[in-house]
Amino acid sequence: MSIVTVQLGQCGNQIGHEVFNAICSDVHGTHGLCSKKENESYHDACKERFFCEEESEVPIARAVLVDMEPKVISQTLSMAARSGYWKYDDRSRFCQKQGSGNNWANGYSVHGPRHKEVIMNLVQKEAEKCDRLGGFFTIMSMAGGTGSGLGAFVTQCLRDAFPTSFILNHVIWPYGTGEVIVQNYNSVLTLSHLYQSSDALLVHENDVIHKICAQLMNIKQISFRDVNQVIAHQLGSVFQPTYTAEGGLHYSRNPLGDLMETLVPHPEFKMLGLRNIPQMPENSLAYSTFSWPGLIKHLRQMLIANAKMEEGIDWQVQPPSRLLPPLQPFPNRPLHFNTSIANLVILRGKDTHSVDLGSFRDPSLYTSWLNPRDAFNAWKTPRAFNKYEKSASLVSNSQFLLKPLDNVVGKAWNMFASKAYIHQYTKFGIEEEDFLDSFTALEQVISSYTILC
Amino acid sequence: MGQHKEVFYPLPPVLYQLLINVLFSIVFFFSDNQIRFVKSALWYHGYDRPELYRLPSDGSAGSRELLLAFSWLLHRLSLLEQLLARNRVKTGDETSVSPEYGLEDGVDVRYLQWLNGRLRFQWRSLHAQHQELCKLLHKIHLFTSGSHMDQILGHFSVTETDLVRQPENYKQLLQLLESETMQLEAFLEWKQLEPVYWQWMVMNQTDFGRCSFLDSNIADHFQRPLPTKISSKRDILCCFLAGELFYRNLPYFFFFPLFFLFSLQVKTGGEELQKEGFSATARKIQESVELKLLDLTYLCAPKKNKMHGSCRLVFRSKHPASKTGFGSATEVIRELQMREASLERELKQLREECRQRLDEIAEGLDGVICISP
Numbered sequence: 001m002s003i004v005t006v007q008l009g010q011c012g013n014q015i016g017h018e019v020f021n022a023i024c025s026d027v028h029g030t031h032g033l034c035s036k037k038e039n040e041s042y043h044d045a046c047k048e049r050f051f052c053e054e055e056s057e058v059p060i061a062r063a064v065l066v067d068m069e070p071k072v073i074s075q076t077l078s079m080a081a082r083s084g085y086w087k088y089d090d091r092s093r094f095c096q097k098q099g100s101g102n103n104w105a106n107g108y109s110v111h112g113p114r115h116k117e118v119i120m121n122l123v124q125k126e127a128e129k130c131d132r133l134g135g136f137f138t139i140m141s142m143a144g145g146t147g148s149g150l151g152a153f154v155t156q157c158l159r160d161a162f163p164t165s166f167i168l169n170h171v172i173w174p175y176g177t178g179e180v181i182v183q184n185y186n187s188v189l190t191l192s193h194l195y196q197s198s199d200a201l202l203v204h205e206n207d208v209i210h211k212i213c214a215q216l217m218n219i220k221q222i223s224f225r226d227v228n229q230v231i232a233h234q235l236g237s238v239f240q241p242t243y244t245a246e247g248g249l250h251y252s253r254n255p256l257g258d259l260m261e262t263l264v265p266h267p268e269f270k271m272l273g274l275r276n277i278p279q280m281p282e283n284s285l286a287y288s289t290f291s292w293p294g295l296i297k298h299l300r301q302m303l304i305a306n307a308k309m310e311e312g313i314d315w316q317v318q319p320p321s322r323l324l325p326p327l328q329p330f331p332n333r334p335l336h337f338n339t340s341i342a343n344l345v346i347l348r349g350k351d352t353h354s355v356d357l358g359s360f361r362d363p364s365l366y367t368s369w370l371n372p373r374d375a376f377n378a379w380k381t382p383r384a385f386n387k388y389e390k391s392a393s394l395v396s397n398s399q400f401l402l403k404p405l406d407n408v409v410g411k412a413w414n415m416f417a418s419k420a421y422i423h424q425y426t427k428f429g430i431e432e433e434d435f436l437d438s439f440t441a442l443e444q445v446i447s448s449y450t451i452l453c
Numbered sequence: 454m455g456q457h458k459e460v461f462y463p464l465p466p467v468l469y470q471l472l473i474n475v476l477f478s479i480v481f482f483f484s485d486n487q488i489r490f491v492k493s494a495l496w497y498h499g500y501d502r503p504e505l506y507r508l509p510s511d512g513s514a515g516s517r518e519l520l521l522a523f524s525w526l527l528h529r530l531s532l533l534e535q536l537l538a539r540n541r542v543k544t545g546d547e548t549s550v551s552p553e554y555g556l557e558d559g560v561d562v563r564y565l566q567w568l569n570g571r572l573r574f575q576w577r578s579l580h581a582q583h584q585e586l587c588k589l590l591h592k593i594h595l596f597t598s599g600s601h602m603d604q605i606l607g608h609f610s611v612t613e614t615d616l617v618r619q620p621e622n623y624k625q626l627l628q629l630l631e632s633e634t635m636q637l638e639a640f641l642e643w644k645q646l647e648p649v650y651w652q653w654m655v656m657n658q659t660d661f662g663r664c665s666f667l668d669s670n671i672a673d674h675f676q677r678p679l680p681t682k683i684s685s686k687r688d689i690l691c692c693f694l695a696g697e698l699f700y701r702n703l704p705y706f707f708f709f710p711l712f713f714l715f716s717l718q719v720k721t722g723g724e725e726l727q728k729e730g731f732s733a734t735a736r737k738i739q740e741s742v743e744l745k746l747l748d749l750t751y752l753c754a755p756k757k758n759k760m761h762g763s764c765r766l767v768f769r770s771k772h773p774a775s776k777t778g779f780g781s782a783t784e785v786i787r788e789l790q791m792r793e794a795s796l797e798r799e800l801k802q803l804r805e806e807c808r809q810r811l812d813e814i815a816e817g818l819d820g821v822i823c824i825s826p
Binding site: 001131132134135199254261264268369370374 | 561563564566567568569570571573574575577578580581582584585588589
């Protein structure tokens with residue numbers, strides 16, 4: 001089972017590169033802390049997922065690189081080749097001379113249709129190299145021009161061309177303070193379009209990752225590269241091989257399918273957030289020890305209190321008691337309690353088999369119409385990840401992103417009400433009506449997540 | 454209905470054990486209580502004779518009923534064929550279709566949507582897996598093409614390729630094939646003796662009051678010339694049941710009115726008509742019914758559906774030099790039966806036309822009496 005990664009725009013290409021780097025360094029590291037046989041099957045499963053070997057000396061990433069400007073792609077290609085561990089296929093890229101100028105409509109309505117055939121041919125070729133195509137993993141920013149506009153268009157094309165394949169979109173949520181003036185417009189358009197064609201949206205918020213870099217990684221001058229590396233580490237901790245079934249004998253060959261089946265079967269709820277623990281600078285790892293009960297306790301509190309990282313968790317938040325008969329039709333939950341639809345916990349490292357995950361199977365964590373048997377799943381492997389002796393990740397379909405979504409839609413709506421910058425979009429064929437459709441779609445998503453109980 | 458004497462078969466436990474073994478191999482649930490298991494499994498398969506379900510739960514009586522149930526399984530489910538098919542050694546590559554699913558009701562619709570989504574995703578995973586299987590099979594078939602002794606096949610199957618790679622596995626395969634051959638031989642022997650078994654069953658079960666499928670009299674009833682006078686409702690019912698038995702692939706609601714009308718006509722018209730007139734009418738009706746039946750057999754014969762069930766996969770290049778079907782024997786038989794029915798229909802039609810033409814010719818000839826065939 002293999003995953004074809006589609007890297008879109010500057011952001012998507014840079015993060016994609018870091019993801020392959022993280023995966024490769026994890027596989028080649030000597031930190032595995034498990035039997036040789038275990039390590040070998042982990043290695044093989046990882047190779048099958050992300051790389052094809054063909055005749056070349058080093059594995060070639062199963063990826064398609066798309067950008068309108070050549071600069072980032074050529075940098076990415078040469079950096080990968082220099083690593084000596086892996087590389088991109090030179091023929092598997094598409095770039096033009098001119099960017100989308102941060103205009104979503106330009107990427108979606110102009111560049112997309114114009115270059116559809118070439119891009120989809122590249123994707124098709126990459127898909128044909130897989131014995132079993134597990135699906136697509138697209139990486140892009142939500143607020144930019146090429147990545148978001150063209151990305152939304154390409155996702156739609158993927159859905160049309162591969163109706164039975166899984167599509168997971170990884171999107172980078174822009175900084176709240178803003179890099180681009182129309183970022184909220186772009187975000188609203190991207191999210192609403194992706195919600196139609198994608199199976200799940202895995203979201204990383206730049207603000208959150210920035211905080212992690214500052215507070216957990218102790219980085220003073222935070223660069224995009226630092227942020228991207230944290231994101232890549234988190235993604236690697238989810239997508240590196242695991243045993244997805246209790247007592248399974250083989251590493252899962254269907255990572256995207258297993259993930260989707262656990263978290264996003266309901267078409268109204270597709271927003272996934274990601275948390276991991278522990279996260280710290282590499283040189284501090286040697287001086288730290290962790291216990292599973294401690295890690296699990298923290299991770300659970302991060303979930304229910306919607307904490308972005310292990311520092312600054314609000315320990316006061318507790319799930320509402322179901323023993324008390326509710327006076328209203330819905331049990332009255334504290335506002336800051338984060339209700340889940342479904343959660344997936346991934347444990348890597350020593351003694352994972354003995355970890356008690358009962359606290360995640362508490363029915364009060366979940367919406368009333370799903371029981372924990374359906375709503376919770378755990379993947380495990382004894383193989384340690386990226387030098388962490390023990391590590392846990394949480395992929396959650398919950399109210400994690402409700403507030404950021406509400407913010408973005410609110411800001412965009414305010415701008416739209418005064419008709420600001422609309423002409424930049426109508427110029428490329430995105431009309432006011434399209435905006436209204438997008439607003440409506442996202443309001444629906446917000447309302448669905450709000451009334452979870 | 455009164456209790457039947459347990460004379461011939463004093464060993465219900467043995468029969469229960471037989472049914473358990475048989476049912477267990479074709480049903481997928483199991484209950485600790487063996488008697489209950491037998492009853493529920495038979496119920497699951499649609500056996501609805503109330504006498505069986507009234508049998509004591511300690512298994513002390515009912516060998517006749519059990520034997521009847523066993524025979525029913527033998528007849529209705531093609532039990533032996535099913536078991537043989539299940540245990541068949543598969544040396545070729547096969548493919549099959551997936552079963553259907555049902556959903557509970559009375560739950561939150563969002564939960565149903567969730568389950569539906571999961572099903573959709575599982576189906577997609579299955580689809581991807583299937584595509585992978587096809588891709589790998591294609592690789593094997595392509596790489597081994599021209600290697601097979603059988604010119605029609607041309608290439609190795611997965612099992613054969615595995616044997617080439619690991620020749621030591623052939624012993625195991627040989628053992629399996631030998632045991633399958635033994636089973637097939639036993640089956641052939643059974644097929645020869647089967648009429649004796651049914652005869653014996655009929656002999657022993659004739660005092661069963663109800664028209665059951667076992668009652669060969671019912672079957673005869675249908676093939677015998679029609680009675681000049683329909684005496685009772687029972688006869689109508691028997692006609693109907695016999696029809697249902699012989700043409701159970703046909704929608705029986707089509708039959709019932711047909712038979713019912715027919716008998717009604719006979720009954721009401723019988724008193725008024727002269728004897729000759731009546732038998733002529735009866736013959737006419739009989740002929741038209743038979744024609745209709747033939748038509749129906751032809752129309753309702755199961756459509757050839759190669760995508761259903763298991764079938765052998767053979768790789769063909771773009772220029773198919775020879776085309777050989779790998780259908781099962783039953784499929785071939787079904788097809789031949791279909792063709793037989795249509796040919797017979799055609800024959801009847803042509804005969805009728807010939808007769809008419811002969812009559813016309815005879816009318817034009819003076820002094821010649823022509824007796825049409």
